[in-house]
Amino acid sequence: MNVRALAAKILNQVVEQGQSLSNVLPPVQQDLSPKDKALLQVLCYGVLRTLPRLDFFCRSLMDKALKGKQRDLHFLILVGFYQLLYTRIPSHAAVGETVNGAKELKKQALKGMVNGVLRNFLREQESLVEKANKQPALVYCHPSWLVKRLQAAYGDELAAQIMHNNNQQAPMWLRVNALHHTRDQYQVLLNDAGLLSFSSEFNDNALRLEKPTDVYKLPGFTEGWVSVQDGAAQLAAHYLDAQAGDLVLDACSAPGGKTVHVLELQKNIKQMVAVDADAKRLLRVQENLDRLKLKASVIHGDASQPGSWWHGELFDRILCDAPCSATGVIRRHPDIRWLRRESDIAGLVSLQKNILHALWDKLKPGGILLYATCSILPDENDLQIQDFLESRQDASLIPLIVQDNLQNNIQNKGRQILPNEDAMDGFYYAKLQKSL
Numbered sequence: 001m002n003v004r005a006l007a008a009k010i011l012n013q014v015v016e017q018g019q020s021l022s023n024v025l026p027p028v029q030q031d032l033s034p035k036d037k038a039l040l041q042v043l044c045y046g047v048l049r050t051l052p053r054l055d056f057f058c059r060s061l062m063d064k065a066l067k068g069k070q071r072d073l074h075f076l077i078l079v080g081f082y083q084l085l086y087t088r089i090p091s092h093a094a095v096g097e098t099v100n101g102a103k104e105l106k107k108q109a110l111k112g113m114v115n116g117v118l119r120n121f122l123r124e125q126e127s128l129v130e131k132a133n134k135q136p137a138l139v140y141c142h143p144s145w146l147v148k149r150l151q152a153a154y155g156d157e158l159a160a161q162i163m164h165n166n167n168q169q170a171p172m173w174l175r176v177n178a179l180h181h182t183r184d185q186y187q188v189l190l191n192d193a194g195l196l197s198f199s200s201e202f203n204d205n206a207l208r209l210e211k212p213t214d215v216y217k218l219p220g221f222t223e224g225w226v227s228v229q230d231g232a233a234q235l236a237a238h239y240l241d242a243q244a245g246d247l248v249l250d251a252c253s254a255p256g257g258k259t260v261h262v263l264e265l266q267k268n269i270k271q272m273v274a275v276d277a278d279a280k281r282l283l284r285v286q287e288n289l290d291r292l293k294l295k296a297s298v299i300h301g302d303a304s305q306p307g308s309w310w311h312g313e314l315f316d317r318i319l320c321d322a323p324c325s326a327t328g329v330i331r332r333h334p335d336i337r338w339l340r341r342e343s344d345i346a347g348l349v350s351l352q353k354n355i356l357h358a359l360w361d362k363l364k365p366g367g368i369l370l371y372a373t374c375s376i377l378p379d380e381n382d383l384q385i386q387d388f389l390e391s392r393q394d395a396s397l398i399p400l401i402v403q404d405n406l407q408n409n410i411q412n413k414g415r416q417i418l419p420n421e422d423a424m425d426g427f428y429y430a431k432l433q434k435s436l
């Protein structure tokens with residue numbers, strides 16, 4: 001199998017057919033050797049991170065764009081450019097393998113054309129790169145609507161930094177299962193397995209690996225000693241701070257990373273109710289619970305319509321990890337920026353609002369609701385929470401942790417983590433309490 005051709009097919013499915021990379025890539029990787037698996041990942045992620053730049057090179061070198069059935073060849077050419085610019089693969093091998101990919105795509109007759117474009121690129125690379133570097137859109141490699149929104153929210157300089165960070169490779173974070181080991185104990189096990197890791201002073205169960213690894217190389221992965229979860233996502237269970245005897249709702253729970261973390265931290269809660277609107281994703285919640293030998297009541301339901309699934313008892317704690325633009329996790333999912341449309345944002349904000357209000361009615365007086373998104377857009381975060389606080393007299397914003405700085409309260413805002421802040425994903429948290 002030609003890995004370049006596989007990458008071209010996958011990229012075509014993502015960019016032209018709007019499929020998500022995390023759905024399309026893993027099934028193809030299954031049949032590959034570890035080396036090819038890694039190369040395929042590098043090529044797909046890399047091209048998606050630099051797409052407008054590579055498209056620009058292609059436009060500059062070809063008279064006519066490849067369309068329709070020939071579109072996969074367009075992506076094959078981008079895969080070629082990517083290797084020549086950003087990998088250490090020797091150029092003769094990169095060109096040769098990419099040209100051979102045309103045969104695998106059943107476009108044998110166009111091999112010469114692919115070869116010609118790649119060789120022209122090699123000749124004109126320097127001046128093309130120079131031209132690209134003068135165009136902000138080709139430097140940031142983000143869609144213009146998102147550039148504008150980030151600049152409006154954070155100013156030009158910080159927005160540029162955010163976009164730069166979005167183009168970096170995300171580290172692999174682990175969550176040590178507190179029911180089995182302390183973080184320090186598990187770090188020793190990792191060391192013994194030859195895996196170097198770093199701990200974070202803000203995050204009790206979190207370790208960041210020096211280099212990503214196969215999960216099955218992690219000591220005790222199948223036994224549930226450890227899970228893969230970004231450092232920012234791991235803050236949710238700490239912030240929620242479920243107490244013994246609490247009835248807890250995780251309202252948008254799939255695939256269940258935060259559900260199980262809450263249970264790892266507090267094994268004496270009364271019950272965990274894990275709801276999600278997506279039946280297929282909900283299967284992953286059960287898989288996670290099974291691997292970690294934990295229990296929850298897993299329910300397929302719509303968080304904005306609790307009438308259809310709520311069993312009549314108000315909750316002490318509610319985690320609302322709302323559906324969102326996922327603009328905070330672009331470094332992990334480089335396709336998000338191309339799949340998401342600006343027109344999606346208003347719909348998401350309105351869905352989040354409906355969910356928040358519906359869940360609030362199911363919270364006990366004195367109870368706590370933690371609102372979370374993996375977005376960095378204020379509309380889904382601070383502005384959403386401000387709007388909520390204005391419309392609900394019985395809601396107040398409280399510090400995320402007891403020792404938290406008072407700034408959060410004074411400014412009436414939640415915590416916005418930006419991508420790569422302390423090596424974490426972009427995330428937002430706001431903790432709300434219902435008056436007694």
Ligand SMILES: C[S@@+](CC[C@H](N)C(=O)[O-])C[C@H]1O[C@@H](n2cnc3c(N)ncnc32)[C@H](O)[C@@H]1O
Binds near residue numbers: 253255301322323355
């Ligand atoms: C950010 S993800 C949740 C991640 C999860 N909390 C975790 O840590 O593994 C958002 C989830 O909301 C779910 N969702 C979307 N609309 C929903 C709705 N109306 N009611 C309940 N869940 C919904 C999606 O299926 C998705 O699984």
